[in-house]
Amino acid sequence: MSGRPRSIDREKLLDAAEAIVAAEGAAGLSFGALAKAAGVTRGGVQYAFGTKENLIRAMVDRWSDSFETDVLGGLGPDPTPQAVIQSHVRANVAAADADFARSAMMMTAIFQSPDQVAETRAWYDRRLGGLDVSRPEDRDAAIAFLASEGVFFLRSFGLIGLDDAAWQQIFAGISRLAGGPGESEP
Secondary structure: OOOOOOOOOHHHHHHHHHHHHHHHOHHHOOHHHHHHHHOOOHHHHHHHHOOHHHHHHHHHHHHHHHHHHHHHOOOOOOOOHHHHHHHHHHHHHOOOHHHHHHHHHHHHHHOOOHHHHHHHHHHHHHHHHOOOOOOHHHHHHHHHHHHHHHHHHHHHOOOOOOOHHHHHHHHHHHHHHOOOOOOOOO
8 A cells, every 4th residue: 555645844844954054054055955854855855945045935934923923922913113112122132042043043044045135124124114213212112123133133143242141131221222111220
């Protein structure tokens, strides 16, 4: 009795792709390397994604969808732009070391594709688009957002060595600037 052909588990492939990029950088990601790591054929990987660019897009989409769920979860159906920024800052604060590595890996992959760079730029434009920076509270929210992203990516790429206490203190200040609770000054 012949069995049904085994289906390709895209999530398993994406997990393996992330592991490859984390270990070897974006240059190490190929359909052959992914097939070997996931225990499937190269044709199976190609069937699942079509092109390497589609694979990278799927990786970035999965990562950004997860982050958006973290940011927007609990904000209600029509959050204000300021509430989204406050939640974004909180999500950056809550990031674990694994998130920093994953973020650096994803940004490296994004820069491999002009389409991904354009989509990421559009995402940032949308995130800031609801703010009127002529209003002080919106300008503070924009500054907090940009500072949050800057510190997050500097830490992700290992360009600053913040210990956990310093990380929390910096983000408490950024959170206050965003209009969130922050921690009180010591």
